[in-house]
Amino acid sequence: MMLRALYIAALALTLAACNQDQTAATPPPPATLNSGAMGLFCGMNVLEHPGPKGQIITASRIDPFWFTSVRDTVAFTLMPDQPRDIRAIYVSDMGAAPSWEQPGATNWIDARKAFFVIESRRQSGMETDEAVPFGNRAAAEAFVADHGGRVVGFEQIPSAYVLGGEPPAHSEHDPGAHDPARTRTN
Numbered sequence: 001m002m003l004r005a006l007y008i009a010a011l012a013l014t015l016a017a018c019n020q021d022q023t024a025a026t027p028p029p030p031a032t033l034n035s036g037a038m039g040l041f042c043g044m045n046v047l048e049h050p051g052p053k054g055q056i057i058t059a060s061r062i063d064p065f066w067f068t069s070v071r072d073t074v075a076f077t078l079m080p081d082q083p084r085d086i087r088a089i090y091v092s093d094m095g096a097a098p099s100w101e102q103p104g105a106t107n108w109i110d111a112r113k114a115f116f117v118i119e120s121r122r123q124s125g126m127e128t129d130e131a132v133p134f135g136n137r138a139a140a141e142a143f144v145a146d147h148g149g150r151v152v153g154f155e156q157i158p159s160a161y162v163l164g165g166e167p168p169a170h171s172e173h174d175p176g177a178h179d180p181a182r183t184r185t186n
Contacts, residue, residue, distance in 0.1 A: 027057070027087055027088035027110070028057050028087055028088055030055060030057075030064075030088070030090040030106075030108035031055060031057075031063070031064050032105050032106055033046065033047065033053060033055075033066075033104070033105040033106070034047075034105070035047060037053075037055075037066040038066060039066055039067055039068040039072070040065045040066060040067060040072070040076070041067070041068075041072050042068055042126065044068060046066050046067070046068050048125075049068045049069075049124070049125025049126060050100050050101045050102075050103070050125045051069060051070075051100060051103060051122070051123070051124045051125040051130055051132075052069070052070045052091060052092035052094050052097070052103050052124075052130065052132055052133055053066070053067060053068065053069070053070070053073075053091070053092050053103055054066075054067035054069070054070050054072065054073025054074075054089070054090065054091045054092070054111070055067065055073070055089075055090050055108070056073060056076055056077070056086055056088070056089050056090075057086070057087045057088040057089075057090075058083045058085045058086055058087060059085040059087055060083060060085050061083075064090075068124070068125050068126055069124035069125060069126055069128065069130055070091045070092070070111075070116070070124070070130060070131045070132065070133055071124055071128060071129060071130050071131050071161075071162045072124075072126075072162075073089065073091060073111065074111070074131055074154070074157055074162045075162040075163055077089065078159055078162065078163060079163075088110070089110070089111035089112065089154075090108035090109065090110065090111060091108065091109060091111045091114055091133040092104055092107060092108065092109075092133060093107045093108065093109040093114070093133060093134060093135040094132055094133060094134055094139070094143070095134045095135050095136060095139030095140075096135065100122070109133060109135045111133065111154050112154045112155075113154075114133040114134060114135065114153075114154060115133070115134045115135075115136065115137050115139075115140040115151050115152075115153065116131045116132060116133050116134075116140070116151065116152050116153070116154065116157055117131070117132040117134070117140050117143050117144055117147070117149040117150070117151055118130075118131050118132075118149055118150060118152055118157060118158075118161055119148070119149040119150055119161075120132060120143065120144070120147040120148050120149030121147045121148050121149075122147050129161065131157055131161070131162065132149075137151065
């Protein structure tokens with residue numbers, strides 16, 4: 001009888017530990033964009049800028065880190081001095097956004113599963129090159145047809161594109177130009 005009780009207790013502890021691991025592995029849901037969201041790098045209200053937004057949820061904070069652009073969101077993940085305890089990275093699904101000026105408060109997608117258009121003629125709300133996220137490839141390709149650029153996954157966004165250090169891929173004189181030899185450098 002005592003052996004059976006020990007077995008049941010051990011099984012319960014094992015299941016509890018598995019449940020904790022499962023909870024830790026499940027990313028938290030995205031927060032709803034609201035008027036209290038301030039951009040981490042600029043200190044400005046995220047809602048005051050057009051274009052896609054980002055949020056990063058870490059284990060060490062209750063509230064997400066907010067970003068006025070997706071480019072800044074991706075840059076955060078590449079900067080060595082930023083927290084490494086990232087639990088989730090969410091970006092605006094611009095295929096589900098009401099407009100460029102209103103990217104939406106709840107249409108978040110997992111950045112690691114998104115399709116990004118880089119090197120397009122559209123600039124972020126901070127007037128820099130932007131990585132425009134979409135939940136599906138067809139929407140991203142339609143954006144490319146209208147605004148130029150190319151479609152890449154999260155891991156294919158070149159470090160230099162989000163961190164700087166290379167000339168812009170397009171200009172007003174040649175809006176569709178891009179360098180196909182660019183690769184992620186990290």
